[in-house]
Amino acid sequence: MRNIYTGIDIGSDNIKIVVAELIKDKFYVLASTSVKSVGVKRGLVVDEEMATNSLRLAINEIEKTLGVRINKAIVAVPSNSRNLSIVDGTINIYNDVINGNDIVTLLQESTIDKIDSNDELVSLIPIMFCIDNDKFTIDPKGVKASSLSVKALMATAPKEQILNILKIFSNVSVEVIDFTFSCIGDYYEVKSKDCDSVLGAIINIGYSKTNVSIFNKGIIIKDSIINLGSKNIDKDISYIYGVDLNSAKELKEKFSLSSRRYADINEVLEFSLNDNEKLTINQYEITEIVEARIVELLKLAKKEINNLTKRKISYIIVTGGITELMGFSYVVENILGINASTFNDTTIGIRNNKYSSAMGVIRYFHDKMNLRDKNISLFDEDMVEQMLKNKKSMLELTDDTIISKIFGYFANN
DSSP: OOEEEEEEEEOSSEEEEEEEEEETTEEEEEEEEEEEOOSEETTEESOHHHHHHHHHHHHHHHHHHHSSOOOEEEEEEOOTTOEEEEEEEEEEOSSSBOOHHHHHHHHHHHHTTOSOTTEEEEEEEEEEEEETTTEEESOOTTOBOSEEEEEEEEEEEEHHHHHHHHHHHHHTTOEEEEEEEHHHHHHHHHOOGGGGGSEEEEEEEOSSOEEEEEEETTEEEEEEEESOOHHHHHHHHHHHHTOOHHHHHHHHHHTOOSOGGGOOTTOEEEEESSSSOEEEEEHHHHHHHHHHHHHHHHHHHHHHHHHHOOSOOOEEEEESGGGGSTTHHHHHHHHHOTTEEEOOOOOTTTOSGGGHHHHHHHHHHHHHHHHTTOOOOSSOHHHHHHHHHHHHHHHTTOSSSHHHHHHHHHHHO
């Protein structure tokens, strides 16, 4: 069975989709897309019909690339109004050796009568297993035992919030196989090997909000939401130059930088306001506007980290689409210190930090299934065969496109 997964992140500005395959412990992106989202505010569905249409457009884009229908997905959901709690449970082992089914049974037992009727279980992440009351491990499979206990992090969210997201997937006939908070997805995408053994923070600067999350040895312990994001930069540019928000966003992404240190004071752009009026914009001046807001966002995030924990932070990693602006790393280190860094997604097929949550939920799901000793693919063999059948006709279009690379990759593996 080929391990192919689809991860979807419903953002306030864009819906991001990533399709990736795991081969020899490494993920290869087969397709990705980012489509403008409407009907979503701060990650929450506020207009079902409009959000459904946006999701349908994004899925159609992926389906055109792969040549097959997407019918299953893993979804990143917002952590608005989330609840985190530590749960535990114990079961007897009747087959002498612990297997994946025992772990599933134990985790289910640990949540019995512990979920509020108004909440939905989002994630259940084992912190530590205990074998026969005296041996501790993070993966007990294959060990002889008579009993097994677990301490786990249970993450829940308001049922209505989750159901509203599931509705739009139902509307486009996509089954949600699993979901977790987008901040947990971010962690799985941006972490290094060292992150699983220390305390650190992940900052995701989104379009309308900024997520600040604290992780201890890979387990989320606290998080906070700042209701400011890259949209506020667009508003600043719009106000200063008298352009609409779409034009302001275009100027931000295509002309401005994150730091005046990298801006050219002699670089100018002539921008058309209408048929009769043109606006001359200086790169240094617009970067000054962008930098001021980025500095504000990072200072607020730093304050939130200090509010969330008084313990020593070993790392701070900043992600989100805005971090792609040149010079962002310089501002991050200047404001947050030498332990802080900007995530740099170099995965072929993505190469943009805005996909961190969508790619991260895929990694999260794979690790989750691996612990439970389950081998799952969201693409069955017929779908893979169909993609291969489409290979020839798609390659005839051009021999030097991402499509040719995708299907060449399929054929060679």
